[in-house]
Amino acid sequence: MHTRNRAASVLSVLLGALFVLVLRAGWMQPGSSDASETDQRGRESDTPASAADGGDDSGAAARVAPLPVGGVVVHEGPLVLAVHGTGRAVAVQRAALSSRVGERVRTVAVKPGQSVAKGDVLVELDPVPFELALREAEAARGRAELEFQAQVFADPDDSAQRHSRVADRVGLTEAEQRVERARLDLEGAVLRAPFSGEVVSVEVAPGERVQAGSPLVTLVSSDPIRLPVEVLEADFGRLRPGASADVRFPALAGEAFTGRIAALGPEIDPSRGTGVAYLELANPGGRIRPGMYAEVALAAGLLEHRIAVPREAVLERDHRTLVFRVRDGRAEWSYVETGVETDDEVEVLSGVADGDTVLVSGHLTLAHGAPVRVTEE
Numbered sequence: 001m002h003t004r005n006r007a008a009s010v011l012s013v014l015l016g017a018l019f020v021l022v023l024r025a026g027w028m029q030p031g032s033s034d035a036s037e038t039d040q041r042g043r044e045s046d047t048p049a050s051a052a053d054g055g056d057d058s059g060a061a062a063r064v065a066p067l068p069v070g071g072v073v074v075h076e077g078p079l080v081l082a083v084h085g086t087g088r089a090v091a092v093q094r095a096a097l098s099s100r101v102g103e104r105v106r107t108v109a110v111k112p113g114q115s116v117a118k119g120d121v122l123v124e125l126d127p128v129p130f131e132l133a134l135r136e137a138e139a140a141r142g143r144a145e146l147e148f149q150a151q152v153f154a155d156p157d158d159s160a161q162r163h164s165r166v167a168d169r170v171g172l173t174e175a176e177q178r179v180e181r182a183r184l185d186l187e188g189a190v191l192r193a194p195f196s197g198e199v200v201s202v203e204v205a206p207g208e209r210v211q212a213g214s215p216l217v218t219l220v221s222s223d224p225i226r227l228p229v230e231v232l233e234a235d236f237g238r239l240r241p242g243a244s245a246d247v248r249f250p251a252l253a254g255e256a257f258t259g260r261i262a263a264l265g266p267e268i269d270p271s272r273g274t275g276v277a278y279l280e281l282a283n284p285g286g287r288i289r290p291g292m293y294a295e296v297a298l299a300a301g302l303l304e305h306r307i308a309v310p311r312e313a314v315l316e317r318d319h320r321t322l323v324f325r326v327r328d329g330r331a332e333w334s335y336v337e338t339g340v341e342t343d344d345e346v347e348v349l350s351g352v353a354d355g356d357t358v359l360v361s362g363h364l365t366l367a368h369g370a371p372v373r374v375t376e377e
Helices: 002-027 032-046 057-062 128-154 160-170 172-188
Strands: 067-073 076-088 090-098 103-108 121-125 190-192 197-202 215-232 244-248 256-269 274-281 293-310 315-317 320-327 330-335 337-341 345-350 357-361 372-376
Touching: 076 274, 090 197, 121 215, 128 172, 172 190, 215 256, 215 293, 244 274, 274 293, 293 337, 293 357, 357 372
Parallel strands: 067 372
Antiparallel strands: 067 357, 076 215, 076 293, 090 215, 103 121, 121 190, 197 215, 215 274, 244 256, 244 293, 256 274, 293 345, 315 320, 320 330, 320 357, 337 345
16 A cells, blocks of 8 residues: 555656746747748748649739740642752862973962962963074074075066966975974963963973973963762753752852753663763852862752642641741641641641741740740741
């Protein structure tokens, strides 16, 4: 009995001590109730009004900013069909120039890479020996003329036939030929550009002695420039002289040039299965260099009155082909039927009309009905 009373006393003491500790903990956190209320109010104030109002989704959608996208206006017009090929540019004219006469080089007037005009001096040989030869030939002709006159006056026969016989007999005919030859040799001592172009190489230096026929300067003309293009045999028959071509040179950052088909090769290479179309391109300033590689699209047909969209506009959704059209500031799916395709465009047979605006950028992840802001491209 005594033991139970003692245990009860101990339990009472422990409970009392625990109560005191709980009270002290509450007193050591003043304002904790206020802070809790403040946090609750803050959380309530951060709740979107739409949630507080029951989640009005239509109001939130109306406040979504339009997405910037790229678009183009579609117009009915011709659709150009193309055939593709590759080639390397070649100079229209190329000449290894030599002298008709041999002598010591007096002057070299050009250097590789220099542009020249037709008639410009390229190389001069020493003219003195040729000037002396011309004077000697002219003197010999003068003596022959005197002899000719003396014999003609001595005979009353004034016929042309007799004059010719006398000229041959006294050596006048040969003397005149020697004068002409000496004059040509003197002119040949100066090498001039036979056409406008660029100097590729110079093979001589001042003071060097050259022989007749020795190569002195190589000259090319590259405006216009020629481009032989290999085309598959299956496509070759679709090409026509005079047709246009879009030409791009990787060495010129893919810049587009316009050329035309000047001629079509007469044969098909049986080992390669290709024919050659010869293009000509304007090349002011000589930016296109002979030997440059080119990728070419040649016009091989024209379809009139077609509606086509840029290839970037055409998408696939759920295994169906569509484009995004813009209606009242929103992007709308429009399922389309496509026809002929070119490098840049796709013919649309249905689903797009003349004057429609279709999206070509910023539209890959758009949803039907999304608000958009179109910028022309």
